[in-house]
Amino acid sequence: MTILQLQVFAAAAEAKSFTRAAEDLGFTQSAVSQMIQSLEKELGILLFHRSRQGIVLTGNGEVMLKHARLILHTTQVMKEEAALAVQMQAGSLRIGATPDIACRFVPELSEVFKQSFPGAEMVVFEGESEEINEWIASGVIDVGITMFPDPQWHSVPLIRDEMVVLLPENHRLGQEPFLNFEQIKEQCFLMPKDEDLRKLLLSRHPGFNVVMEVKDFNTIQVMVQEGLGLSILPRFYISRLGAKLPAVSFAPALMQEVVMAVKNESDIPPLAAEFMRLGLAYIRKHRQDAVTGE
Secondary structure (H helix, E strand, O other): OOHHHHHHHHHHHHHOOHHHHHHHHOOOHHHHHHHHHHHHHHHOOOOEEEEOOEEEEOHHHHHHHHHHHHHHHHHHHHHHHHHHHHHHHOOEEEEEEOHHHHHHOHHHHHHHHHHHOOOOEEEEEEOOHHHHHHHHHHOOOOEEEEOOOOOOOEEEEEEEEEEEEEOOOOOHHHHOOEEOHHHHOOOEEEEEOOHHHHHHHHHHOOOOEEEEEEOOHHHHHHHHHOOOOEEEEEHHHHHHHOOOOOEEEEEEEEEEEEEEEEOOHHHOOHHHHHHHHHHHHHHHHHOOOEOOOO
16 A cells, blocks of 8 residues: 555545546546555455446445545645754744843853754844844844834743842942832932833833943943942842842832744744744743743
């Protein structure tokens, strides 16, 4: 029994004619008849009743047709998945991320992706949230990793990180269990020069006493240590920098949520879908700030 025999059998059953099945498949009528007869001989049953009016499936033929269609469907799925695997191994994935996010998450997510798809090319574009949204819209990137996706995109939460107030040593507010924006509004403030963080902070409190905007988080830490002001940073960064400075939470909590965004949930490129799947699995396993959906 061969796949070709099953294809001919299914085509003949659908056409109700060996001649029309032969025309549809590009075979001669004799070749189709011979393949059907060979299949019937192998199975030991008649698949069709033959008459001058045409062919009709026998009872056994109807049962065998269900099996044949299932085998043909499975074969087609195998071919499609194999072709997809070849395509993904040699394909290209374009990721867009804001600078802060790019240095925090992209290296580890890239490593996880490369382990599964070593032959695929991965290109990372850095830009602000507005650029990320424009790149998604125009197809420049396949996946955007950002804090502020356009509402029309399909977004998958990646991490949720608490924002905390970083204070100089011995600062009077360092003993507080929680802080609010009113308590720090008169303080000299070092604004992170990251557009997404800046946008988040100003959306919650537009009245900061900003004395300087600082791009590098290590520099912010040093400046806070020197008593030049206080700042607000994701807790992840403070723990990663090994800062010994007081870091006080807000009440209510101020959270930074990072998402992976694509243009259309129903039309995600295969490599992009795999990147998102692998990335979410890795973050949920290795990061305490993962968004679990609970």
